[in-house]
Amino acid sequence: MTTSTIENPSQPAVNKVLSPVRDFIESRGFPTQRHAYGLDTAFSAEAGSGGRLVILCAEYDALPGLGHGCGHNLIATAAVAAFMGAAKALLDLGVAGRVRILGTPGEEGGGGKVKLIEAGAFSEDVAAAIMCHALPLHQIKDGWSGTAGFRCIASRRFHVEFRGKNAHAGQEPWNGVNALDAAVGAYTAASMLRQQIRPDDRVQAVIEDGGAAPNIIPDYTRMNWGLRSPTIQRVDELCERVKACVQGAATAAGCTVNYKDAPSYMNLKVNDTLCKQYMDEMGLLGESILYQDDQPSSAGTDMGNVSHVVPSFHGMFGIPAPPDVPVHSRGFARAASTGEAHKAAIKSGKAMAMMVMKILLDADIAARIRSDFQA
Known part of the structure; x- marks a missing residue:
């Protein structure tokens, strides 16, 4: 990471x-x-x-x-x-x-x-x-x-990049490491996290780059995340929990992960x-x-x-x-x-x-x- x-x-x-x-x-x-x-x-x-x-x-x-x-x-x-x-x-x-x-x-x-x-x-x-x-x-x-x-309220923004390995999605998918799986897994984990956060917390994300073609195992995906909470202390705590979702998804998919942080508000x-x-x-x-x-x-x-x-x-x-x-x-x-x-x-x-x-x-x-x- x-x-x-x-x-x-x-x-x-x-x-x-x-x-x-x-x-x-x-x-x-x-x-x-x-x-x-x-x-x-x-x-x-x-x-x-x-x-x-x-x-x-x-x-x-x-x-x-x-x-x-x-x-x-x-x-x-x-x-x-x-x-x-x-x-x-x-x-x-x-x-x-x-x-x-x-x-x-x-x-x-x-x-x-x-x-x-x-x-x-x-x-x-x-x-x-x-x-x-x-x-x-x-x-x-x-x-x-x-x-x-x-x-x-306070907010934080960051990009997440997942990197895996290309392979033919039909002929030999087992030789690939699917970066799209990591992005979808991170989004899904954060969606489940929403049940356990406070009513005035917000977690938002989009997949900006999800791969090039369905017959290629994507080796790169990129997500844009936005987090909001009433104070900077709480948004920092929320960020730790969301990044745990991201890291868990990357580990499950076998990908590496890179964060690009924007200034906190x-x-x-x-x-x-x-x-x-x-x-x-x-x-x-x-x-x-x-x-x-x-x-x-x-x-x-x-x-x-x-x-x-x-x-x-x-x-x-x-x-x-x-x-x-x-x-x-x-x-x-x-x-x-x-x-x-x-x-x-x-x-x-x-x-x-x-x-x-x-x-x-x-x-x-x-x-x-x-x-x-x-x-």
């Missing part, structure tokens, strides 16, 4: 959102730093000087086969709107403070923000890191139009003061925002890792979508491309711009945000 780190996780190339985002920011007089912090598809731009620093996180990666089925185009739109509004206010007022927009690629399994943390993107004395995510309106309970205190810490600020600002724009969900979502995000490093906000704004349309679907990709969705993202961006200004100008608010984070 060997273990390595995923350098380029299985996902599409950065889509056509990135270049227009940078071009738009630069066209407004703010130079962007490309390949920020050593990541090919990250960028940053900044306005202001001195004082406190607020970072706006912009996501823009798409989903394989679905496009913007998670609405990252809207996340980027809201972040750009917030940056432009706050930057203009800072420069017009001539007050101390800095706002930075940070392009954070690879949230969909690539752990872009984890890599940015490791590269020092959040090592300064950051007053807050802020972003907002789109969600179908029908998934926001009790008729609210968004959620301030959105909580996510930590649970998202909610900052009460930032939530209150978002609620207030969206209220002034005519939106009713839920303060906090009573139960964490079973989704995961690398913004969770940021929330353990600096005070963070990850809100949700609703967009119109048919009642049977979930996130991570082609239907939501269509919903995220509409004018109504764009207007919702701009409104969220306006609220975040006001949050930025209050954090930079109001020392009491900034202190309460820091106190919530430390608590």
Whole structure:
């Protein structure tokens, strides 16, 4: 058994959102730093000087086969709107403070923000890191139009490679070592494990490569696994149990196994003061925002890792979508491309711009945000 780190996780190339985002920011007089912090598809731009620093996180990666089925185009739109509004206010007022927009690629399994943390993107004395995510309106309970205190659980992703030996499946199958048997065995064992895990744990897997032809004993298969649990400690424990299923299947099939681990996503810490600020600002724009969900979502995000490093906000704004349309679907990709969705993202961006200004100008608010984070 060997273990390595995923350098380029299985996902599409950065889509056509990135270049227009940078071009738009630069066209407004703010130079962007490309390949920020050593990541090919990250960028940053900044306005202001001195004082406190607020970072706006912009996501823009798409989903394989679905496009913007998670609405990252809207996340980027809201972040750009917030940056432009706050930057203009800072420069017009001539007050101390800095706002930075940070392009954070690879949230969909690539752990872009984890890599940015490791590269020092959040090592300064950051007053807050802020972003907002789109969600179908029908998934926001009790008729609210968004959620301030959105909580996510922890998650881990890894690839598994099984290696066996080719043989003719009809003439001499006994001379082969079937790597597909190992993959199917691992999937079956993990399926049985689900009966013995907690209700808020999740185990997901797909076979990405299952062999070339039915008359050839496959000598190579590859699986992609995703695990979720409320805390990073519990997801690590779950990972040990799942990898035991994988190892047992490899042993039974006579295969070797290799793991390629992606960065782990930590649970998202909610900052009460930032939530209150978002609620207030969206209220002034005519939106009713839920303060906090009573139960964490079973989704995961690398913004969770940021929330353990600096005070963070990850809100949700609703967009119109048919009642049977979930996130991570082609239907939501269509919903995220509409004018109504764009207007919702701009409104969220306006609220975040006001949050930025209050954090930079109001020392009491900034202190309460820091106190919530430390608590």
